[in-house]
Amino acid sequence: MTSEYLILSAVLFCIGVGGVLIRRNPLVIFMSIELMLNAANLALVTFARARGDLGGQAGAFFVMVCAAAEVVVGLAIIVTVFRSKRSIDIDDMTLLSGAPGAEGGSLA
Amino acid sequence: MIAMIALDALTFWVSAPLIVIFALLTVLSRKTVHAALSLCALMVALGVLYASLQAPFLFVAQIIVYTGSVMMIFLFTMMLIGIDSAEDLKETLAGHRVVTAVGVFGLAGLLVFAVAGAVNGPEVGLEEANAAGNAVGIAELVFSRYAFAFEVASAMVVVAAIGAMILAHTERLSPRRRQRELLEERLRDWASDGADLGPRPGPGVYARHNSIEYPALGPHDAVVAESISETLVVRGSQSPPVSEMVAPARLAAAQVAPGGGAATAQTAQTGPLGRPPRAAGTASTARAIGADRKDRR
Amino acid sequence: MLSLDIIAMQAPVIFQVSWLLIAVPLLVAAVLLLVGDHANGVAPLLGVAGVAIPLGLAVTLLVTMLNLGEQSRAVTVSLYEWMSFVGGGVSFALLIDQLSILFVLLITGVGTLIFIYSCGYMADDPGRRRFFALMNLFIAAMLVLVLADSYLLLFVGWEGVGLASYLLIGFWQHKVSASLAAKKAFMVNKVGDLGLFAAIALMFTQFGSSDFHAVNARMDSSGSVVPVIMGFTLLLAALAKSAQVPLHTWLLDAMEGPTPVSALIHAATMVTAGIYLIVRSHAIFALAPSASLTVTIVGAVTIFVGAWIGATKDDIKKVLAASTMSQLGYLMVAAGLGPVGAAFAIFHLLAHGVFKANLFLGAGSVMHATGGETDMRVFGRLRRVLPWTCLAFFCGYLAIIGFPLTSGFYSKDHIIAAAFEQSMVTGVALAVGAALTALYMTRLWLLTFFGASRWDEDVKPHESSSIMVFPLVILGLASLGGGVALNAWIQGWLQPAIGNDVIAAPLIELTWQSEVAFGAVTLGVLTGWLLYRRPLAVQPSATTNPLVRAGANELGLNQAIDALIVRPGWALTSAVGAVETHVIEAGIDGIGSCATRASQQLHRMQGGNVRSYAGVVVIGTVIVVAALVIGIWL
Structure with missing residues (x-):
């Protein structure tokens, strides 16, 4: 059964990657990232059973902690950006390119 | 088994x-x-x-x-x-679909290929490890072998919470206006150009619906635009056209006072604080209530 | 080094404070330069103190050395470790021996008199604080030069006097000619500095040290090529510093500086540094006969060229400068003769330092009297108004032409005699030089002090103040009597330091060489008297004599150097400039524009769009994972 779980995990991970790439809403991108983290968790738990070692489950637990922290900070950033730009389209957030006029609106 | x-x-x-x-x-x-x-x-x-x-x-x-x-x-x-x-x-970046397809399917193929045969031999199973209970087993690991990682993770969570608060925090750029200042300003406005002293109507007041998307109606069916939550405005919520709301409201007003007409409506409007209507200020009061009340904000 | 230190510790304590010789004038210079205009009032006093204190110290040192035995007179005073490096080091050490103490006495003695004279001469100059500061700087640098115990430290002093000379020639910066003359002196001296620098570099590679002791000791085992190269590089250094043909051109222009500067730096002391260098390097030249011969030839040529130029110039200071060149030529010849002439070179150097300072200060007094005029054609009959100056000048005149019993007589006759012993050609050249010296000095003497007065009505000549006359008189007396005092003593004194031969030198000795020399001088004086005894026209007409015109043009050497070095230098510079502009700069610009264009292409990847970045990351991950999978699978 192990291989099937792992394949499911890989498929989930790739779906998450696709979500990150095609979506423009940072909320959905975050969800896709959560999806990828869960895929990794599934793989960890699967390996834990296959090897008879609870270390995998402990690892999955730590991943959950990290995911929670990441979501808190990431969503706070999204709210902040929304407050200043009135938009959360990720294609509008091109300040880093440094090109003149790249920013969709002023951050001030 | x-x-x-x-x-x-x-x-x-x-x-x-x-x-x-x-x-x-x-x-x-x-x-x-x-x-x-x-x-x-x-x-x-x-x-x-x-x-x-x-x-x-x-x-x-x-x-x-x-x-x-x-x-x-x-x-x-x-x-x-x-x-x-x-x-x-709809994709806006040229060639991004191709990149996505290559990335996703390439990665999927490689990962499946890699993990399909990753575990050989029989599964060990967790019966032995879970003998004292799964939660106990994990706890033994987390608080012994991974104790340091656990402490670091807990610190990280605290930092993340503080970080989120800092990000959400905004600096106050003007002195805070408390109840006293707000009231003084309101009275000044009333004294200078007869602005309404009463509280602003919430959305849906005298409107056809009591949904928050419907603006309040002032005297003479004037739409009080600022009674709608700003968040809704920013988000671009579609309010029904004004005409759709106003006509039934007028109808309602007419039904309430069949003979009195406009005068009854005025009385109703000036009611809340028991403030006597100003002889010459009736029209201006209505205008002020209906008009943009930026000055009050 | 250790043994020398022990010697220094055993030596009398006066040697231990010999660093004050250098420190005092240096401190005075620093104070005067740093304090600014507040020090204007005390500048002359401080300036004189800055050189008089070292004079007192030097006299004490000399007395101490006279009381010591011959073997313990030379003392190396090691002050501190200047620099250290793998396989050696250079200590900052002063070498006080029979040779350097004579130089110190000349520098500080003549220097003190010139400083006192300057108090009067520069009394009205607004920049006199700077003047005294720079003069003290020069004294300090010159003392470093002669007291150094290694060529490297000597080089420090060498550059220091060059700097001070540059600053003092251009003292009156507002005069374009003075600025140009300063620059010229500096540039020409740089050629010589290059020679000295090369010699020092060679010493370090060959011997690992530039100490005089070490170099002299290891010279014998250095083969046959090294001494010759060292000899010629040191000669190049001496040529420039001592204004020998063909690097003499700066000295005539250097007369743009104040007259005390000309007297101290460009007659008495700095220009003799080249001679000092050659005498100090006697061990090197002893092993390089070709270099010694070249020294002699250059000296002889310079005697002749200097005398020729001196006989034709009308500017009193330029005549004296040409005379300095010529006299330095005598020193060069004597130094080049080796052991037979080395002591006489130093003897004549000291004598010349005194009488040439006397002559320059006399010329300065004349200029002071006539409002800065230097053209001898408008002097005349000044003996009436400048009696003391005239008298002192006469002493210097007698000394330079070599009148019997004066200092120049003893020192020069010994050189001429030694030259005749070396070769007839050299001797004849020196005798001709002596005749020419007598000729141009007689011309100068007659034109300036005798004949009818030719100055303008509005010029009111007057005798200088006593503070200027006093040094003149002292120097005049020294010019007359110094020879008698030093004649018998100096050879034996210098012998341990420079290894010269000691020959008998009685006060009066009639040999055929001295008779030839005296005959040449008499001939020169008579010729001069015959030519210039007539009253000169008030407005002399331009001469058509080609010899005179060539001499007044400094034999065309300036033009020759201009055509041979300066113009090609300019052409080379502009060619290099063109290469810089059209090749290097264009190449660098090309690299820059290539990079700009490439980055403009790369910029497209940096659209700032997060999703494209993410796409790149994913593709990169795919490639890495593919590599891993393929690697494991294979």
């Missing part, structure tokens, strides 16, 4: 297609809230898989942490920035 494996396989083959479908829905639904709900369902289904993978502690944690709190934060954020925002999935 055979029954266990069979049950195990059954769980997997029921859950796995559901998980894949929910995952695709998460990634592909246009509305954000649909994506979030699909993800919730996916988390629950994954939790079921954890349970069948002899990880009851993670099953519980998955439900509580992910479905319970993480997804709640998502929905809360969505509420702040617009729950019904939908996204046009």
